[in-house]
Amino acid sequence: MNSAKRKKLESKGWKVGTAKEFLNLSPEETAYVEMKLALSKVLYEFRKRKKLTQHELARRLKSSQSRVAKMEAGDPSVSLDLLFRSLFALGASRKNVTQMLS
Numbered sequence: 001m002n003s004a005k006r007k008k009l010e011s012k013g014w015k016v017g018t019a020k021e022f023l024n025l026s027p028e029e030t031a032y033v034e035m036k037l038a039l040s041k042v043l044y045e046f047r048k049r050k051k052l053t054q055h056e057l058a059r060r061l062k063s064s065q066s067r068v069a070k071m072e073a074g075d076p077s078v079s080l081d082l083l084f085r086s087l088f089a090l091g092a093s094r095k096n097v098t099q100m101l102s
Contacts, residue, residue, distance in 0.1 A: 039083040040074040042100040046090050047072075060089050 006016050020030045047057050047068075054068040061068070071078045071086060087097055 036076075036078070036080060036083070037074045038101050039080065039087070039097075040072055040078075042092075042097060043083060043086055043090075044072040045100065046087060046092055046096075050090055052090075057086070057090070061086055 001016070009016055019025070019033065023029075025033065047054070052060075053065075054072070055065045058065045058068045067078075068086075071083060084097075092100075
């Protein structure tokens with residue numbers, strides 16, 4: 001968030017902070033949430049690089065387009081296992097994933 005927007009919100013009485021502060025997350029929980037969000041972003045970028053639609057990826061995974069959308073949006077109902085399996089179904093290697101997370 002840019003500083004002008006932050007100041008405007010704070011001037012109207014809003015408290016601006018991080019998800020970690022709001023949810024009182026431990027460092028481990030914060031790392032877990034950040035990892036899931038990063039993998040969701042990597043999945044989106046890898047799918048786009050392969051020039052596939054969400055529907056096409058869903059067919060490869062024997063899933064639905066809405067499930068792929070949830071994976072890419074970082075929905076909490078999506079497991080790390082599903083994110084990794086989806087990346088590997090797109091042809092990503094462990095090295096690809098590691099590089100994209102860095």
